Amino acid sequence: MFRAVINYRGNSSTTFGGKIFATLFGLVFAGFGVLFCVLIFRDASAGLQTWRWTETPCTITASDVIRQNIGKRDGDEFAFAVKYTYTAKGREIVSQQYQLQPASSDDYARMARLSERYAVGAKTICYVNSNSPDTAVLARYNLWTLFLFLFPLPFMGFGALVAYSVWQSPSSRPSSLSAQAVPAKNKSAGIVKCSFFLLIGGVALYFLFLHPMSKVIVARSWPAVPCNIISNAVKSHSGSKGTTYSINIFYSYDFNGHPHKSNAYDFMSGSSSGYAGKQAVVSQYPSGTKAICYVNPNDPTEAVLMRGQSSMMWFALIPLVFVAIGGGGLIAVLRQRSGNPASAGSPASSPTTTSPTPETLVFKPSAAPWKMFIGAIFVCLLLNGLIVLFAFKWRPLDAFILLPLITFGCFGLISYGSVIYYFLALFDPRPHLTIQPGAVALGDSLHVQWTLTGNVSRLKNLQLRLTGREEATKGHGKNAVTATSYFANLEIANTALQREMQRGEACLTLPVHLVPSFDAPSNKIIWTIYVLGEIPRWPDVKQEFPITILPAQPAAAQSI
Amino acid sequence: MNSLHIKTDGDQTTFSPGIEISGTATWQLDQSPAQIELRLFWFTSGMGNEDIGIHQTISFDHASRQDSRPFRFQLPAAPCSFDGQLTTLNWALELVAGSGKEVARLEIIIAPDGTPPKLERLPHVKQKKSFFELGSHR
Numbered sequence: 001m002f003r004a005v006i007n008y009r010g011n012s013s014t015t016f017g018g019k020i021f022a023t024l025f026g027l028v029f030a031g032f033g034v035l036f037c038v039l040i041f042r043d044a045s046a047g048l049q050t051w052r053w054t055e056t057p058c059t060i061t062a063s064d065v066i067r068q069n070i071g072k073r074d075g076d077e078f079a080f081a082v083k084y085t086y087t088a089k090g091r092e093i094v095s096q097q098y099q100l101q102p103a104s105s106d107d108y109a110r111m112a113r114l115s116e117r118y119a120v121g122a123k124t125i126c127y128v129n130s131n132s133p134d135t136a137v138l139a140r141y142n143l144w145t146l147f148l149f150l151f152p153l154p155f156m157g158f159g160a161l162v163a164y165s166v167w168q169s170p171s172s173r174p175s176s177l178s179a180q181a182v183p184a185k186n187k188s189a190g191i192v193k194c195s196f197f198l199l200i201g202g203v204a205l206y207f208l209f210l211h212p213m214s215k216v217i218v219a220r221s222w223p224a225v226p227c228n229i230i231s232n233a234v235k236s237h238s239g240s241k242g243t244t245y246s247i248n249i250f251y252s253y254d255f256n257g258h259p260h261k262s263n264a265y266d267f268m269s270g271s272s273s274g275y276a277g278k279q280a281v282v283s284q285y286p287s288g289t290k291a292i293c294y295v296n297p298n299d300p301t302e303a304v305l306m307r308g309q310s311s312m313m314w315f316a317l318i319p320l321v322f323v324a325i326g327g328g329g330l331i332a333v334l335r336q337r338s339g340n341p342a343s344a345g346s347p348a349s350s351p352t353t354t355s356p357t358p359e360t361l362v363f364k365p366s367a368a369p370w371k372m373f374i375g376a377i378f379v380c381l382l383l384n385g386l387i388v389l390f391a392f393k394w395r396p397l398d399a400f401i402l403l404p405l406i407t408f409g410c411f412g413l414i415s416y417g418s419v420i421y422y423f424l425a426l427f428d429p430r431p432h433l434t435i436q437p438g439a440v441a442l443g444d445s446l447h448v449q450w451t452l453t454g455n456v457s458r459l460k461n462l463q464l465r466l467t468g469r470e471e472a473t474k475g476h477g478k479n480a481v482t483a484t485s486y487f488a489n490l491e492i493a494n495t496a497l498q499r500e501m502q503r504g505e506a507c508l509t510l511p512v513h514l515v516p517s518f519d520a521p522s523n524k525i526i527w528t529i530y531v532l533g534e535i536p537r538w539p540d541v542k543q544e545f546p547i548t549i550l551p552a553q554p555a556a557a558q559s560i
Numbered sequence: 561m562n563s564l565h566i567k568t569d570g571d572q573t574t575f576s577p578g579i580e581i582s583g584t585a586t587w588q589l590d591q592s593p594a595q596i597e598l599r600l601f602w603f604t605s606g607m608g609n610e611d612i613g614i615h616q617t618i619s620f621d622h623a624s625r626q627d628s629r630p631f632r633f634q635l636p637a638a639p640c641s642f643d644g645q646l647t648t649l650n651w652a653l654e655l656v657a658g659s660g661k662e663v664a665r666l667e668i669i670i671a672p673d674g675t676p677p678k679l680e681r682l683p684h685v686k687q688k689k690s691f692f693e694l695g696s697h698r
Binding site for chain 1: 577578599601603604606607608609610611612613614637638639640642644645646647649652654656660661663665672677679680681682
């Protein structure tokens with residue numbers, strides 16, 4: 001059997017080649033972070049200069065949204081074109097620069113809002129470079145952009161940590177084993193990790209689902225307005241994972257006597273794979289035809305052709321998985337027992353119970369059958385729902401899609417079977433146990449009384465057993481693997497008599513040479529009473545009741 | 561040259577749970593330690609992650625560079641040492657100087673009969689399986 005002592009105190013086993021590889025890995029990782037930082041800094045350093053430029057009155061002389069890159073795969077389709085005049089060093093100067101970077105977008109409404117804000121004839125403020133008065137901007141560098149620096153930091157930190165720690169000699173670390181007893185650091189790391197998942201999931205969920213969904217709800221009261229379709233196309237976008245597509249229908253409409261334009265089809269932005277579905281939508285809006293769009297009365301630059309939910313919105317629920325993992329993990333970490341901290345002069349809490357326990361312990365039937373049934377329904381709905389969604393999304397199905405779909409389909413069928421199995425198990429007789437004493441010491445007698453409710457006549461046989469097992473967990477979080485080894489399997493009762501199966505009692509004297517319950521974070525000794533009722537051609541009664549076994553009393557221990 | 565040493569009375573390393581043990585901690589260090597402690601603790605070894613718990617700590621105040629101090633610990637009633645297939649529970653005394661780089665450790669056994677119980681894997685039980693396989697093999 002594999003046995004190993006986890007080495008917390010050094011990495012002396014790492015070969016020189018391994019250290020070089022780990023160092024290079026860390027440096028490359030950190031290097032990417034540094035590269036991103038340099039790129040961000042390059043833009044930021046130029047942009048931040050604009051905050052030192054002189055505020056100067058100016059007048060807008062031209063303002064429009066222009067179309068560009070029409071039919072091209074890459075590049076934004078709309079740009080804000082502006083012209084304004086200002087006076088610097090005694091002469092009138094004309095500038096066309098909105099920001100240091102040109103303002104462009106695939107969203108017409110964004111550019112239209114800029115055009116409305118800087119309407120022709122408007123008096124506003126521009127910022128003039130004192131060293132070069134011919135250079136000016138209408139909008140200074142957006143300081144929120146500086147938060148981009150936060151993204152490469154984890155890469156840099158992780159890479160640097162890997163490269164540093166691999167060369168840290170074991171002797172430079174504490175060689176005290178007992179010093180490892182304070183797990184506060186692990187808990188903090190868990191909180192940070194889970195919070196990160198929760199944050200990323202929450203932000204993605206907001207932008208991909210909650211925000212569009214709130215728009216869908218609000219848009220129910222938006223007025224329907226006739227609009228003219230100017231152009232229609234499925235726009236292609238090149239990406240690292242292949243080409244993606246978006247619906248791009250450009251249309252004009254009048255609202256409150258003012259002409260407007262928009263290219264928003266629905267409230268989902270971005271692009272995705274799947275050309276055919278988008279082409280089908282685009283074909284419904286030929287150029288030159290009339291259609292109905294829905295206009296935001298508070299901001300008439302905002303309009304959509306389809307104000308309901310789109311199928312893409314349900315895919316946008318995927319970040320919920322991150323929220324669930326992060327939130328669930330955070331709760332688990334916060335509820336985690338904080339180990340056995342060293343406290344000078346006073347005994348720490350023990351992983352083995354020795355304190356007095358209740359005289360009697362009553363176990364009601366666990367909710368496990370219901371939990372299993374609900375879990376099976378959830379898995380079945382999720383699995384089969386995804387299969388149906390994917391099957392519709394990727395029509396027509398080719399071999400590459402069909403093969404994984406068939407595989408998933410098999411699991412889908414199994415999940416139906418499990419739902420039926422756990423549904424039938426709900427009608428099994430339910431065991432109620434009473435044990436005396438509530439926690440029994442090794443060498444003492446355990447008295448068990450049981451009652452089965454429900455249709456006991458279907459039972460062929462009933463067994464109650466006391467089992468002891470070791471559980472050892474290696475790794476942490478999602479990489480954790482738990483091994484189990486049973487060392488005790490003691491029969492409490494085994495009967496086929498109808499009357500005894502319905503109600504009975506038995507006594508078991510525990511061997512003194514075994515070990516009591518032990519509950520440390522990664523290593524446990526677990527004692528349970530199992531109830532097994534055999535039912536022919538039906539899911540068996542299977543319930544497990546954990547109990548506490550105490551250390552042997554001194555008198556019993558001495559009699560070994 | 562730093563040296564730390566733990567000695568129990570009678571050089572005993574096997575004890576019954578709940579009894580009091582005593583001995584002497586001795587050290588000779590290059591410089592006076594800011595802090596020196598003797599810890600009685602348990603730790604696991606085996607297949608899983610290492611779990612460690614300190615039962616009791618004695619801090620030696622005003623420790624000089626070279627010193628010898630008596631100690632006395634009340635052993636706990638549990639957990640006792642055991643030797644499982646996946647996990648072994650060990651007990652030890654550890655003398656730790658400063659930040660923990662200078663250490664002396666003495667492993668001890670706490671067991672009612674002096675021998676840690678050995679947990680044998682039940683051969684007829686399918687490991688990692690539910691109870692229902694357990695019963696049917698008996």
